[in-house]
Each structure stands twice: as C-alpha cells, then as structure tokens.
Amino acid sequence: MPSHSPWIHTPPPEKSFRSIFRWGDPNTFKHPNSRLHAMLKETFGLGDRDFLTPRFTGEERVSETLPSTLPQAFIQAMERAVGPEQVERDAFSRIRYSTGKTTEETLALRHQRPEGVTDLVVHPRHKRDVQAIVSLCHEHRIPLSVYGGGSSVTLGHRMEKGGVTLVMATHMNRVLSFNEEDHAVTVEAGISGPDYEAALNEAPKRFGALRPYTCGHFPQSFEFSTVGGWILTLGSGQASSYYGDAADLLLAVEVITPRGVIVTQSVPATATGPKIQDIFKGSEGAFGVLISVTLKIFRKMPENTKRFSFIFPDWKKAVAASREITQAQCGMPAVFRISDAEETDVALKLYGVEGGPLDSLMRFSGYRPMERCLALGTAEGEAGFSRNVAKNVRNIAKKFGAMGLTSYPVHKWEHGRYLDPYMREDLLDFGIIIDTLETGVTWSALHRVHDSVRAFIKARPQTICMTHASHFYPQGTNLYFIFIARMEDLDSYRAFHRKIIERILHAGGTLSHHHGVGRMMGPFMVKQLGEENMELLRAVKRHLDPHGILGPGVMGL
Numbered sequence: 001m002p003s004h005s006p007w008i009h010t011p012p013p014e015k016s017f018r019s020i021f022r023w024g025d026p027n028t029f030k031h032p033n034s035r036l037h038a039m040l041k042e043t044f045g046l047g048d049r050d051f052l053t054p055r056f057t058g059e060e061r062v063s064e065t066l067p068s069t070l071p072q073a074f075i076q077a078m079e080r081a082v083g084p085e086q087v088e089r090d091a092f093s094r095i096r097y098s099t100g101k102t103t104e105e106t107l108a109l110r111h112q113r114p115e116g117v118t119d120l121v122v123h124p125r126h127k128r129d130v131q132a133i134v135s136l137c138h139e140h141r142i143p144l145s146v147y148g149g150g151s152s153v154t155l156g157h158r159m160e161k162g163g164v165t166l167v168m169a170t171h172m173n174r175v176l177s178f179n180e181e182d183h184a185v186t187v188e189a190g191i192s193g194p195d196y197e198a199a200l201n202e203a204p205k206r207f208g209a210l211r212p213y214t215c216g217h218f219p220q221s222f223e224f225s226t227v228g229g230w231i232l233t234l235g236s237g238q239a240s241s242y243y244g245d246a247a248d249l250l251l252a253v254e255v256i257t258p259r260g261v262i263v264t265q266s267v268p269a270t271a272t273g274p275k276i277q278d279i280f281k282g283s284e285g286a287f288g289v290l291i292s293v294t295l296k297i298f299r300k301m302p303e304n305t306k307r308f309s310f311i312f313p314d315w316k317k318a319v320a321a322s323r324e325i326t327q328a329q330c331g332m333p334a335v336f337r338i339s340d341a342e343e344t345d346v347a348l349k350l351y352g353v354e355g356g357p358l359d360s361l362m363r364f365s366g367y368r369p370m371e372r373c374l375a376l377g378t379a380e381g382e383a384g385f386s387r388n389v390a391k392n393v394r395n396i397a398k399k400f401g402a403m404g405l406t407s408y409p410v411h412k413w414e415h416g417r418y419l420d421p422y423m424r425e426d427l428l429d430f431g432i433i434i435d436t437l438e439t440g441v442t443w444s445a446l447h448r449v450h451d452s453v454r455a456f457i458k459a460r461p462q463t464i465c466m467t468h469a470s471h472f473y474p475q476g477t478n479l480y481f482i483f484i485a486r487m488e489d490l491d492s493y494r495a496f497h498r499k500i501i502e503r504i505l506h507a508g509g510t511l512s513h514h515h516g517v518g519r520m521m522g523p524f525m526v527k528q529l530g531e532e533n534m535e536l537l538r539a540v541k542r543h544l545d546p547h548g549i550l551g552p553g554v555m556g557l
C-alpha cells in the first residue's frame, strides 16, 4: 500500500463500531484503484485535499454500558436452559448481533448511535437449545430474532423493542447427512457458504462419494452468509440462471415454532397439496427458527466451464439478446450479466480495459463509450453441454450486434466478485455513499423500470447510477441499481432511498428480487402484495407464532 493512499488499510480496532459494520474479513481490503478514484474526484468536484482525513470512521470502542429492560429472572432461566457460557449481555455483542449490512446501519454506527439493540445474545448448541429458547421467549412474550451470517441488507436484525437474538452460526453449522444417490444433503441452517461448499467439494474424502459436488449458490455475500439465511431471504446466487435461486434448491426443512416442530419430507415431487416447506421460503425468521435444511446438490465440473464476454452497441440490444438467450430453449448460462452503459463505463475503468487495446478495438468498431454495454458469463455442466451453451450464447449475441471480448473481462469480474463490497467503507470514510437497490421485472416492464429509476437517481446532481441484470428467466430478470452520491446525513439518505423504492414499485418492479424484505421494505408490503394476500401471511404468522414474538416487524408482520 503506497504511503500516500487515502484509504484505511488497518483492520478495525477490536470491539470498535467499525469492526461491526465493516464488511467481511478484518484483514482483507480492496480499495478503489486510481482510475476509480480519479472518476470520483471528477464526478464530485473533489481534490486530493478532500481525501486527506477520513471522517466518522467508527473506530471508537463500544462502551460497556447499554440499558436493558429484560427481567433478571428471565435471563437466569435462559442461562439455566442453555448454559451461561452460551449467553452474552455485553454492549458490544448486543450491538454486533443487532446489526446487518445496510448503509443506514453503517451511518448510524459511524456516529456511535446504534438503533434497535437486542438485550440478550444466545448461541444454541443444538435443536434442544433452540426449543428451550423459543419456549422461554414464547412463555414470557419476549421478542426473538435469529442471526445467521448477519449479511442482511434490509434491517433484518434490528430489534426496536429489544429481546433475545439467537445466533445460528456459532455451533449449529454441521452437515447432518449426505446422500449421493439422491443428490441431496441435509445441513444445519447456520453453516456458512464456504464450509458448506467445502464439504461438498470434499465429498469423496468426507463422505466416500464417487465425485466432488457443488451447492450451485454463490451470492456475493457467500463467504459471510449462512445456508439458512439464503433460503429465508429468497436469495439468488451469481450462477442462478443455471442452478436456480436459493428457494429452488430446497427439498425439506425442520423448523421450530412456538406452536411446535415442523418437519417436511425430502422428495423430488409430491402431489399432496401445497408444499408446507414453501411457507418457510423467504419467511425471514417471522414463522419459526429454521434449524436444518435438505438441499439439492450438483456435480462439480470446473474443468468444463466456458467463459465469454461481449460488447453490445447499446442497452436495448443487450436486453433483447438476453431475452432471446433465455427463451430460445438452448440451455442456460450459469453466470450471465449485462451492464447498462454507465455501469459498463465504470467496469471498463475498474478492469483496466479503458485506454488499452481492447478499448481501441471497440471504439474502432463503433462501440461508443456511454452507449456500449458489457455482457459476461459462464456456461457450466457436462463438457459438450457447456460448449454448446457457450456457442449458442455467442451466436445469439452476434445476431444482436455484439462483438466478442475474450474471457479477460470474466476473469477480472471473477477476481473482484467477493472483494468489491470492501470498497464501501473507503468511500464512506470520505462522505461518499455507494448503495444498491434491486427489483424483479418482467421483460415487458424492464425498460420502463430502468428508465424511470435511472431518471430519478440521475436527477440528483452529481450522482452515479449503474445498473445490471444478472438473474435470468424466460419471463424476465432482475434489475440491480447501484448509486454513488455524496451524502453524509442519515435523513437525506433515508428519504432518497425511500423515493427510489417508490419509483420501482410505481414503474412495475417488485419490492425485492433477492434481498428480501426485512424491516426496511416491510412498510411497503401491503402495497406490493395487496391486503388479502398480506392477511394470509398474517394468519400463518398468528397460527405459528400466536404471541407475535418472532422477528417483530420483519416482512411488515
């Protein structure tokens, strides 16, 4: 790290606010490169002097005092039930496990103002502990929230009225069974992405399997999220267009609710009425504590992966080609993403393509900056299949005016896919927010939503707005908006963010495509679903959780 670099390159101090809100591994860093830094300076009219001193960094240590209203008798009963060593009451742990990864939470903690802090943190060791915790909270009518990996970007962990937070990842992270014949594995819900994937990759050694397997689900938060969290927030991985969204992978659940234990059977298909486990997909902890899941698995064949990238003349052509790829019934790519013109511009800077030979070739061939759109992806599976999918994608892309760009941009994207979130705090240290909103759209609504949301964001002076689509279905896709703006105070951020959500809904996008609802989107749920549908969810909640203790406020319930 050069000595003149403005970015903080030391791990957050122990027990500091920064150690709570900063993304990922404390010793991993990715800073904006010189091209991105130059672009930020130019966009926001900043000079080197504006990057001399980071502000509101949250490096202060969390104080030891934080009031709690939880009855002492209840705390003692909890300690008796699960063992005192599994219970934490200190301020740091309480704030840590009440905080997800929204910009809103980061801004609050940078000013040392935590909101909605839990009273007690409990680390269950097994199912019996979870049952005891749920029973105690139900009996005493104490709110109970579940913390998986904590990567929620929808205020999934905020506890407005305090209560108990149960942490799944500490102990409940085991593989319970592996069934190669059925291509199914059962794991505890608190297992992390990397531990889960490692178990499948090492299946021959660990379970005597004939070959290695993969889970097929790789969200950008993969390293710091749990398998339970994926299912309960209806997540989508980067290779979802081929493997499916998280909910598509679910075969069976075991859930502990105040009403009792719900267990479903793992079968490929059954005509026995609506599937009970489907009720829990996306339920975000409002219906019960998910303790284990049975999931589909896939053969791992990385040697067959084909990588491709293209440049399209414009967004309309990139969208039209993507629709044809998904509707042509010629096999789906695994990773597939198209970036609009502004995102393409930034990506080409980040990847070091701008100003190089590939850029010259693109310009020479008529692919103009701020019009051209990047598409990249992979085809996976059996060798002949992946070769064929890549060939079909190439043929369709060409029909829509694209030029091939080799696999170079894909390698650059792969290198940054888990590292980019580390840049958020670098920008915020200098009062620049980078935030995201995402939505599901049909093909017929896509341009309306994209135009409308972009127009709103760009109407704010000096605001960058980048968009991509990265999860594809024959009926539509998602739109993922990233905005970068100078904004330090929480209220203006909240107001801007809220208006973008309203724009999305008004133009016909869904409230969320894969981040879930949490408490952030909760107030919009009636508008999104309608009163009758919402009442159905409330009825399920009333049945499973009669005292309404589970994840209060989540999903607008």
Ligand SMILES: Cc1cc2nc3c(=O)[nH]c(=O)nc-3n(C[C@H](O)[C@H](O)[C@H](O)COP(=O)(O)OP(=O)(O)OC[C@H]3O[C@@H](n4cnc5c(N)ncnc54)[C@H](O)[C@@H]3O)c2cc1C
Binding pocket: 023, 100, 101, 145, 146, 147, 148, 149, 150, 151, 152, 153, 156, 157, 168, 189, 190, 218, 219, 220, 221, 224, 225, 226, 227, 228, 229, 230, 231, 232, 233, 234, 235, 236, 237, 238, 284, 285, 286, 288, 289, 290, 291, 421, 514, 515, 516, 518, 551, 554
């Ligand atoms: C940098 C970054 C990148 C991201 N990229 C993606 C992406 O590419 N794709 C994607 O889909 N999402 C993404 N997300 C969002 C987030 O990672 C997902 O929503 C993820 O699925 C959450 O998993 P988790 O284990 O962290 O859940 P948590 O944040 O711990 O919990 C999420 C919600 O589920 C509830 N919950 C969790 N586990 C249980 C359980 N066992 N029982 C009952 N309730 C439970 C919680 O109470 C909470 O309401 C990203 C987030 C960040 C910060």
